Amino acid sequence: MKMSEEVKKAIAECGPAMVATAGKSGKPNVSPKGSVRVLDDEHLVFADIRSPQTIANIKENPQVGIICLNATTRKGCRVWGKAEIITSGALFDEMSKDMLAKRNAKVNHVVRVTVDEALVF
Numbered sequence: 836m837k838m839s840e841e842v843k844k845a846i847a848e849c850g851p852a853m854v855a856t857a858g859k860s861g862k863p864n865v866s867p868k869g870s871v872r873v874l875d876d877e878h879l880v881f882a883d884i885r886s887p888q889t890i891a892n893i894k895e896n897p898q899v900g901i902i903c904l905n906a907t908t909r910k911g912c913r914v915w916g917k918a919e920i921i922t923s924g925a926l927f928d929e930m931s932k933d934m935l936a937k938r939n940a941k942v943n944h945v946v947r948v949t950v951d952e953a954l955v956f
Contacts, residue, residue, distance in 0.1 A: 836877060836950050836951055836952060836953065837876045837877055838873065838876055838877065838914075838950055838953050839953070839955070841912075841955045842912045842914070842953040842954075842955055843873050845903050845905070845910065845911050845912040845955050846871060846872065846873055846879065846903045846912065846914075847872070847873065848903075848905045848908075849871075849903035849904055849905050849911055850869075850904070850905070850906055851867035851868055851869040851871075852867070852868050852869075852871035852881070852901050852902065852903045852904075853865050853866070853867055853868075853901065853902045853904075854866050854867075854868050854871070854881065854889060854899055854900075854901050855899065855900040855901070855902075856888075856889050856892035856893055856896070856898075856899050856918075857892055857896055857898075858891060858892040858895040858896055859895045859896060864888045864889060864892055866886050866888070866889045868881040868882075868886075868901075869938075870882040870884075870930070870933075870934060871901065871903065874926075874947060877949060877950055878947055878948060878949055878950065879901065879914060879916070879947075879948040879950060880926065880930065880945060880946065880947050880948070881945070881946050881948075882930045882931075882933075882934050882940075882942045882944075882945055882946075883920075883942065883943045883944040883945070883946060884934065884938075884940045884941070884942060884943065885943075889946075890920060890943070890944055890946075893918045893920055893946065894920065897917045897918045897919065898915070898916075898917060898918075899915070899916055899917070899918045899948055900913065900914070900915050901913070901914040901915075901916075901948070902914075910955070910956065911955070911956060912953055912954060912955045912956065913953070913954050913956065914948070914950055914952070914953045915950075915951050915952045915953075916948040916949050916950045916951045916952075917948065917949045917951065918946050918947070918948050919946070919947045919948075919949070920944050920945075920946055921944065921945040921946070921947055922944055922945075926945055926947065927942070927944075927945045930942055930945045931945075
């Protein structure tokens with residue numbers, strides 16, 4: 836699904852996004868991700884710095900839900916999609932360099948989400 840410009844803007848303007856996952860058991864996990872950003876018209880990306888449960892859940896069940904909220908305006912978006920874990924390559928290197936520069940943080944994995952549905956609120 837191609838994301839609308841409104842969805843892209845909401846993602847760019849949000850504080851940490853909240854990423855929801857669930858493993859095979861169905862037990863939900865929600866984790867804040869300050870690195871969520873638009874990769875292209877159909878994909879989001881975020882870095883895993885300290886989220887072992889998020890990664891474990893994605894390995895068992897790639898479906899994710901993401902809420903991006905601008906706390907000041909109370910506007911944002913919801914995104915549903917399928918996650919893919921990336922451990923090497925150009926995207927991994929780019930995100931690693933960015934997180935090291937911005938947060939002095941080591942990236943363990945990069946997660947690319949293919950967007951199935953996205954709605955602004």
